[in-house]
Amino acid sequence: MTHATPGRRAVSRRSFLTALVTGSTLMLVARPTASAEPADRADQVLTALPADSNLVILEVRGDGSVHCALPRAEIGQGLTTSVAMLVADEMDLPLAKTVVSLARGRQELIGNHYTGGSNSIRSLWQPVRSIAATARARLLTAASNRWSVGVDALTIVDGVVTAPDGRSAHFGELASAAADPNLRYDAVGPKPDEDLALVGTPTNRQDARAIVTGRQTYTLDLDVPDAMPVVVRxxxxxxxxxxxxxxAALRAMPGVIDVAVVSTGVAIMARTFGYALAAKDAAVVTWNAGTIDDESTDSIQDRLRRSTPAFTGIGGVGRPTLPGERRLNVDFDFAPVSHAAMETNSAVADVHGDRADVWASMQLPNYAGQKIALTLGIPLNKVTTHVMNGGGSFGRRLYLDGPLEAAVISRAMDRPVRLMWSRVDDMRHGRARPAVHTKFDAVLARGTVVSWEQRVAAVSTDFDGGFGDLVTDALAPSPLISQTLFxxxxxxxxxxxxxxxxLVEVPIAMPTGSWRSVFSGTVRTAAEIMVDRIAAAMNADPLDLRLSTVNNDRHREVLRTLSTAGNWGADLGPGRAQGIGFHAEFRSSAAYLVEIDATDPQLPRVRKAVIVVDVGHVVNPRSLEAQMIGCLMDGISTTLRAGLHYEQGLPLEGSYSQFHYARQRDSPPDVRVVIMPTGTENPGGAGELGVPAAAAAVANAYARATDTTPTSFPILFDVDFEPFPK
Incomplete structure (x- = not known):
């Protein structure tokens, strides 16, 4: 039970809200509020994007439910539930009466219709709470006017406003009066953090049952009239x-409806996907050469090694090692890695005349609209991008390969299409985290590190398909994007x-993209492994070295908590060991401690993991735990087995059976996530936070357990399968 106004914060002058009358509903739209000073350059890039109107649309309907149109993508991270929790908590409404949907692409939002950079909760924390608080204030005022009772005397329980004499009305009954543009009410800000009740409580996802029962609607579940199955050879x-x-032979195949040659291959439409796949396999096609036909895993890695700049700093070339100093030079290689989302690239498109409707999971739907309009040569205001739930992404759906290809095929066939990439297509022709070579030069003396340099050479990350274009258009030339994120x-x-x-990027014409944690997933992973190497050279404890040199009190407390919770230093016996890793980014930090069983070095398994995370104010602890465990599985996978082999211009891996992402048998049976107590800090980012720390922890544990010093990742990277035919 809450009262109307005590303790509410004043509304910022930079927060703008508008009320509209729509039948019996109250509809509010909000612009972004001024955010806290960004703590890192990635935040600065996002914050510097132009301010936009109508970021969040909130509607109180006649049945008392509250609906929020969210300009973000739901790609498995649980964002819609977290936003629903913010709205429900501010309005004293049951979570079940709060519905969050995905807004279609809206050009006026520019950079604020972007999902990525672990930025969603950070960017929505204030706007969502502010608009919900305003809706609540208007509803209370409408009740106050109806009953001639002071606002302070009213209470709200489960979306029902009650007067001292017992009269009551649910939000829906007050919505029309609350939407009156002439309504005079006392503007209020969000609740004080200490008054939040639902926020911070472990909460199941609202869509969990639909997902596990197959009722969740994904792109290919849509029933768009006349949209027929399409695959591409x-x-x-x-x-x-x-x-x-x-x-002619293709068109004569059973079930085939249409065929079109496009820039990516031969598109085949059929009555069912089964017919389309059969025709694809039977197609007789001759091909022009690709762009990396002469490249292989070894040749790509060799190019990176030769492109890595020499050391030039105080500890580098031209500066001899002095008496009492010790120099460590270590090189690391990281193989390309597939995004490997459960849902392959898919899209539905209906292009007719000068109009286009496209349905897909998109992290940048407004940019998708621009690209589709430009490619098809139609007006931008004639393109509608409908954002669908995504079956995973990890950065993959920042790119428009599926939606754009579907639109092109629909134009070529002059009919709606339901495009599906096969798993083989997704693995072999999809984007990947680029291969990376990095090397370190560290000079040790007097029990400390007196010099530390890192050089990185990576296959160029293609930012032209999404976020890079967005930032380039708004701020800077495209070559700066990689350097800014790096x-x-x-x-x-x-x-x-x-x-x-x-960082030096090597241009190799292969499809690359932002993979969860982008550069940090390799660059910071290597740095954390290097910290362990330094600790060994100094005969120091790896955790003690971190504790004594970490540059932030919050980070230090995370590491201390990890030491206690994970029982750091335990003797696990021969072939078993602990490893740790730490990472700080997005105004957050995470530390991982894993215990690995590598008694058979070819069959290692992480048996236990303890994760300590500090993200400031936590909205949904259950979602945060899931994110941290997901990062753990990414770290286990990419450190031990998962990667892509290239041979004569194509990855060999063509399925989950060949791309060795961790299976159930590889996952630790004992995992504990410790969430640091919420302080006064606004939420930080979490989605990508744990990957570098998890990967480094696994690598460091494996090294200690096997008494080896792995420098190439994944460590166990054999071609132990028969590749599918090309």
Whole structure:
């Protein structure tokens, strides 16, 4: 039970709200509020994007339910439930009466219709709470006017406003009066954090039952009139193009409706996906060469090694090691990694005349609309991008390959299409985290690190398909995007302050993309492994070294908690060991401690993991736990087995059976997530936070258990399968 106004914060002058009358509903729209000073350069990029109107649309309907149209993507991270919790808590409404949907692409939102960079809760924390608080204030005022009772005398329980004499009305009954544009009410801000009741409580996802029972609607579940199944016969090498195809034979195949040659291959429409896949496999196509036909895993890694800049700082070339000093030079290689989302690329498109409707999971739907309009040569205001629930992403759905290809095929066939990429297509022609080579030069003396340098060479990350274009259009030339993101995170130790770290990107014409944690997933992972190497060289405890040099009290407390909760230093016996990793980014930090059983070095398994995370104010602890465990599985996978082998211009991996992401048998049976107590800090980011720490912890544990020093990841990277035919 809550009263109307005591303790409510004043509304910021930079928060704008508008009320509209729509029948019996109250509808509010909100612009973004001014955010706290960003703590890192990635935040600065996002915050510097132009301010937009109508960020969040909230509607109180006649049945008392509250609906919020969210300009973000739900790709498995539980965002819709977290936003529903914010609304319900501010309005004293049951969570079951709060419905969050995904808003279609809206061009006026520019950068604020972007899902990525672990930025969603950070960017929505104030706007969502502010608009919900305003809706609540208007509803209370409407009740006050109806009953001639002071607002302070009213209470709200479960979306029902009650007067002292017992008269009551649910929100829906007050919505029309609350929407009166002439209504005079006392503007209030969100509740004080200490008054939040639902926020901070472990809460199941609202869509969990629908997901596990198959009732959740994904792109290919849509029933768009006349949209028929389409698949694409793709080239045998990356970026190959069609030289010729026997269209007549294809059109004569059972169930085939239409055929079209597009830039990505031969599109085949059929009555069912089964017919379409059979025709695809039978298609007789000759191909022009691709763009990396002469490249292989070894040749790509060799190019990166040769492109890595030399050391030039105080500990580098031209500066001899002095008496009493010790130099550590270590090189690391990271293989490309598939996003491997459960849902492959898919989209539904209906292009007719100068109009286009496209349905897909999109992290940048407004940019998708721009790209589709430009490609098809139609007005931007004639393109509608409908955002669907996504079956995973990890950065994959920042890119428009599926939606754009579907729109092109629909134009070519002049009919609606339901496009599905096969798993083989998704693995072999989808985007991947680029291969990386990084090397370190560290000089040790007098029990400390006196010099630390890191050089990185990576296959160029393609930012032209999404976020890079967004930032480029708004702020800066595209070459700065990689450098900005690369330098957005720092090694969080005193001995790395002022250190030299450089990135060189090697242009290789292969499909790459932002993979969960982007550069941090390799660059910071390598740095955390290097910290363990330094600790060994100094005969120091790896956790003690971190504790003594970490440059933030919150980070130090996370590490202390990890030491206690994980029983750091335990003797696990031969072939078993602990490993730790730490990472700080997005105004948050996470530390991982894993225990690995590598008594058989070829069959290692992480048996236990303890994760300590500090993200400031937590909205849904259950969702945060899931994110941290997901990062753990990414770390286990990419450190031990998961990667892509390239041979003659194409990845060999074509299925989950070949891309060795961790299975149930590889997951630790004992996992504990410790969430640090919420302080006064606004929420930080979480979605990508744990990957570098988890990957480093696994690598460090494996090294200690096997008494080896792995430098190439994944560690166990054999081609132990028969590749599918090209």
């Amino acid at each position: 793709r080239p045998p090498t990356i970026n190959g193009t069609v030289a010729s195809v026997d269209e 330098h957005s995170t720092r090694d969080p130790y005193s001995f790395t302050e002022g250190s030299i770290r450089t």
